[in-house]
Amino acid sequence: MDKAFGVQGGKLVAIVGLGHIGGSLAITLKENGFARYIIGADVSLENLEKAMRRCLIDEAVSLSEALERADLLILAIPVDSMLEVLPEVLDRISEEQVVMDVASTKERLHEAVLSHPRRGRFVSTHPMAGTEHSGPEAAIPNLFDGKCCVFCDVEDSDEDAKVLVEGLYRSIPMQITYLGRAEHDLHTAYVSHISHISSFALALTVLEKEKDEKRIFELASGGFSSTVRLAKSSPDMWTPVFRQNRDKVLDVLDEHINQLARFRTLLIKREFDEIYRLIEQANAIKQILQ
Amino acid sequence: MDKAFGVQGGKLVAIVGLGHIGGSLAITLKENGFARYIIGADVSLENLEKAMRRCLIDEAVSLSEALERADLLILAIPVDSMLEVLPEVLDRISEEQVVMDVASTKERLHEAVLSHPRRGRFVSTHPMAGTEHSGPEAAIPNLFDGKCCVFCDVEDSDEDAKVLVEGLYRSIPMQITYLGRAEHDLHTAYVSHISHISSFALALTVLEKEKDEKRIFELASGGFSSTVRLAKSSPDMWTPVFRQNRDKVLDVLDEHINQLARFRTLLIKREFDEIYRLIEQANAIKQILQ
Structure with missing residues (x-):
């Protein structure tokens, strides 16, 4: 002390x-x-x-x-x-x-x-x-x-x-x-707010499917839990965050949807070599997160 | 033993x-x-x-x-x-x-x-x-x-x-x-494969921004690490998985992009009550993951 x-x-x-x-x-x-x-x-x-x-x-x-x-x-x-x-x-x-x-x-x-x-x-x-x-x-x-x-x-x-x-x-x-306050709101949109939207959306995607396929969560393991963990977060806290940081969150969300759309296009065109390259690029996150 | x-x-x-x-x-x-x-x-x-x-x-x-x-x-x-x-x-x-x-x-x-x-x-x-x-x-x-x-x-x-x-x-x-094998591939697309694509795309979104904003990862905390953890996964393992389960992964990816687009539309229209409701729905994942 x-x-x-x-x-x-x-x-x-x-x-x-x-x-x-x-x-x-x-x-x-x-x-x-x-x-x-x-x-x-x-x-x-x-x-x-x-x-x-x-x-x-x-x-x-x-x-x-x-x-x-x-x-x-x-x-x-x-x-x-x-x-x-x-x-x-x-x-x-x-x-x-x-x-x-x-x-x-x-x-x-x-x-x-x-x-x-x-x-x-x-x-x-x-x-x-x-x-x-x-x-x-x-x-x-x-x-x-x-x-x-x-x-x-x-x-x-x-x-x-x-x-x-x-x-x-x-x-x-x-x-x-x-x-600075603007810099803060931009950075948190990238490293916090978008993670929450991504998790909420992922949870909704799977919950939607579960209506037909009751056993879908039997197979859920650590990887799934990790990506949807934040979907348990409180709407009382997060709705006002999204309201106040709306513009920056929208920019990041657009970018995130674009990145998902890249995977989608490559899957449609069966360009798996390019998917391999994208995953390799994403792996660079290793150097940043300990 | x-x-x-x-x-x-x-x-x-x-x-x-x-x-x-x-x-x-x-x-x-x-x-x-x-x-x-x-x-x-x-x-x-x-x-x-x-x-x-x-x-x-x-x-x-x-x-x-x-x-x-x-x-x-x-x-x-x-x-x-x-x-x-x-x-x-x-x-x-x-x-x-x-x-x-x-x-x-x-x-x-x-x-x-x-x-x-x-x-x-x-x-x-x-x-x-x-x-x-x-x-x-x-x-x-x-x-x-x-x-x-x-x-x-x-x-x-x-x-x-x-x-x-x-x-x-x-x-x-x-x-x-x-x-059955088809059921397996459907379920894993939902509870495993999409989590990986989501993480890869999220890592790419933030890595892309980091080119301009060098300090962006200073603020990354547990929530971010959790959602991008799977982005460290090997392209040698995952590219063939996406190749073999392409059709089902595409279906789930489309649904996931749709869910993100719902958030996007609600943000654009400033319909925050509806965002609150979506987050509440996503919270149902609590009952499923322990």
Whole structure:
């Protein structure tokens, strides 16, 4: 445990939204001492109760109370709710407090608070970690360890706010990288959003066929599970992501459909040497993923 | 260890093709005593040497020698080579010997030996296990444990041959299921072949973009790795699979492209309620995958 985050130095952290990400952060920051005390707020009373039962938080509070008491507010809510909650929080936040988010899309959010007088108190981050599960029951330790966290448009945050949130992620530890909001949304469209659409579509393809062929899943093995795993992901989280990153997701989806159409054309024309070459090209992903 | 497969009862097994699957079977059948002695053949001398070095096999032999000596021959070679090797093996196999395959596509293979006088000595199986890795260096223990193995057109095999190969899979143990060859090829197109095309295409989509955006993989996390994992798979194995199962793969690929096009249309029209509903439908995969 870093001494700077010992019991005396630890912060009073409010986590707003106690789902998979908020709940996992709660476990992590309590364990490593970054948080001295964690208060939690959630629009769902059921989630609040679950979070108390699982000891994710020390105390359940309202958003208003969180705003009054916390040194640091962490907003871990779907990106559509973020558009409403972040401006409200900035309206009422003091110069000593900091608010950070963990949202998967950034452009619309940043634009919603661009000229807010308290913009500097907000630090925009996206820890690149998560699973297909959701809710406080899916909160797990070690979800973030060693992963990458993006800070977006960090020059728009006050220096002390930035330093505090960098300290939070380094306490886990996560690797920090800095991107502009547009760049962030483009990159996540490629390495996260399209993977989800691909999985949803793959699941629907096979589920559709299963209506006639009841035994089709008997043969499903690790490879299939791996490619459709993300199809278990929550529509509450993902629909707003696709809404906010619509244009970039559409560009990537078009490219992905084009790549599938290349395979289709080559299959139709029986150009298997070319299919071999495409697979070899795709194999280059080996050098990139460890 | 099952007593029936003790040192005295164990078989002399020849494994032809010492890649990921053949090599992993070698480890498994030696460990559990089903095989008393394993001889191995491979067109690649390098693979044969690696297999000896890793002690996957007791002795390296030619295909001819394998045919002379083995009680059971296991063909674990790409499906295009299967079309040549299986008829040759059946031409020379005795009434006491058995040959089995582990091929991913069945219709063309079965048709190639349909009226062969020794067809009964052949047992057609497809253990539904494997990873994106290939070669003898990728041979691992426990690859098959508890997974499903398909027996195809088992009524075309002699009773004693069938019983022997069922014993092999039960010794692992794997769960056995029985399908016709056309049914097998349809089901694998849905739960295996399309997953691979989807992964290859997704890898190509992102690799293409990486030419301009060098930092795009910094943000790749578990979800992305999961959906593109299969893109590391070998073109030597997969090109012949797509060639042999071309028509069924094309049908599934068309359906998959249609499902992606549904998402695309809904994004274009900003029909996010309908996207929510589609994701909810895709979530039904939860009930099917454990």
